[in-house]
Amino acid sequence: MIRYSRYSKGVSEESELTQRQKKQLRGIAQRLEAMTKVGKAGLSDAFVKSVDQMLEQHELLKVRFAEHKDERKELSIKLAESTHSVLIASIGHVIVLFRRHPDPEKRKIKI
Numbered sequence: 001m002i003r004y005s006r007y008s009k010g011v012s013e014e015s016e017l018t019q020r021q022k023k024q025l026r027g028i029a030q031r032l033e034a035m036t037k038v039g040k041a042g043l044s045d046a047f048v049k050s051v052d053q054m055l056e057q058h059e060l061l062k063v064r065f066a067e068h069k070d071e072r073k074e075l076s077i078k079l080a081e082s083t084h085s086v087l088i089a090s091i092g093h094v095i096v097l098f099r100r101h102p103d104p105e106k107r108k109i110k111i
Helices: 019-030 046-056 067-083
Strands: 036-038 060-065 086-091 092-096
Touching: 019 060, 019 067, 019 086, 019 092, 036 046, 036 092, 046 060, 046 067, 046 092, 067 092
Parallel strands: 036 060
Antiparallel strands: 060 092, 086 092
16 A cells, blocks of 8 residues: 555645544545546646535545556645645555535545
């Protein structure tokens, strides 16, 4: 298992997570199915927008790389930066992204 969260430089200071919080999020993500796939189009504007909307709704998201598997590391960092999320983990061809909901009352995941 490779974890890239330390490479995400585009994340604001308030969303920095402790190792304990990341471990908790990885445990929650283990039971989730991948909600979207990176296909032939790669990280198109429409794909990034849909991931952004899913993070707004769910906070924790699994993304599967169906295509561009050789570029997974670079694309996952770019996706995390463009959606202002934290890259929690990368396992095989699946990555886990997390972004807290800006409204504390609407947060679904308590960490």
